Amino acid sequence: MKQSVKLIAGNWKMNGLAADLDAVIGELTLALQAEPPSCRVAVCPPSTLISRLAGAVRGCPIEVGGQDCRAEAHGAYTGGVSAEMLKDAGAGLVIVGHSERRQEFGETDLLVSAKAEAAIRAGLAPIVCVGETVEQREAGRAVEVVRDQVMNSLPKAVVGRDFAVAYEPVWAIGTGLTPTLAQIEEVHRAVRAAMIERLGLASAPAPILYGGSVKPDNARAILAVPEVGGALVGGASLKAADFLGIIRAA
Numbered sequence: 001m002k003q004s005v006k007l008i009a010g011n012w013k014m015n016g017l018a019a020d021l022d023a024v025i026g027e028l029t030l031a032l033q034a035e036p037p038s039c040r041v042a043v044c045p046p047s048t049l050i051s052r053l054a055g056a057v058r059g060c061p062i063e064v065g066g067q068d069c070r071a072e073a074h075g076a077y078t079g080g081v082s083a084e085m086l087k088d089a090g091a092g093l094v095i096v097g098h099s100e101r102r103q104e105f106g107e108t109d110l111l112v113s114a115k116a117e118a119a120i121r122a123g124l125a126p127i128v129c130v131g132e133t134v135e136q137r138e139a140g141r142a143v144e145v146v147r148d149q150v151m152n153s154l155p156k157a158v159v160g161r162d163f164a165v166a167y168e169p170v171w172a173i174g175t176g177l178t179p180t181l182a183q184i185e186e187v188h189r190a191v192r193a194a195m196i197e198r199l200g201l202a203s204a205p206a207p208i209l210y211g212g213s214v215k216p217d218n219a220r221a222i223l224a225v226p227e228v229g230g231a232l233v234g235g236a237s238l239k240a241a242d243f244l245g246i247i248r249a250a
């Protein structure tokens with residue numbers, strides 16, 4: 001991913017039926033065709049809607065992403081979806097290591113790294129998520145925790161490929177709370193340094209997205225913070241007008 005062009009990605013989580021997708025994407029495609037975005041735009045719906053979304057955005061600058069994948073390409077994993085399957089359904093990206101998966105499904109850095117590697121294997125751009133809990137922030141450990149997550153969740157296989165890291169403080173997700181701009185900058189700088197160290201490169205060749213209660217009214221300030229290369233948007237990506245407000249702020 002080019003660092004100069006910001007990436008605004010919507011994570012629909014477990015929300016949306018076909019009719020919702022048609023309504024939101026219908027409005028988005030019309031608006032983006034009338035006035036093309038100055039950033040990359042991606043929507044990550046539930047996997048049931050990936051193929052429908054891929055069909056709906058043909059010819060429009062909206063990329064399609066999954067929200068998770070298994071590390072294996074195929075096999076006896078009931079309910080599982082592989083990176084290859086997402087690719088086959090029309091996705092170009094996939095979120096891995098979201099805190100909801102780390103917390104609810106006990107996903108470790110090691111597993112997240114394997115999933116990111118699977119994404120690369122399948123030709124998808126992984127968006128690798130990291131972020132501290134409120135207890136970790138209150139203990140003054142936010143930077144250390146996020147640094148460790150980057151060092152252990154980012155596989156070397158991303159070098160030379162399209163990918164992103166998303167910093168999402170767990171306590172800012174769905175709460176309306178956000179870190180101060182200075183706190184966002186501090187953690188993003190630490191993420192950048194950890195990426196460079198982990199990948200053994202002179203500079204980190206991927207955007208670092210901020211996620212957690214990004215809304216149209218705070219997007220412009222957050223996206224202007226040095227080192228913020230885009231946003232990973234939950235709730236506000238479910239409404240075309242709100243998501244567009246964030247896209248226009250990039």
Ligand code: 13P
Nearest residue numbers: 011173174212213234235
């Ligand atoms: P909200 O934007 O709803 O806080 O969700 C953020 C998020 O988890 C995106 O992955």
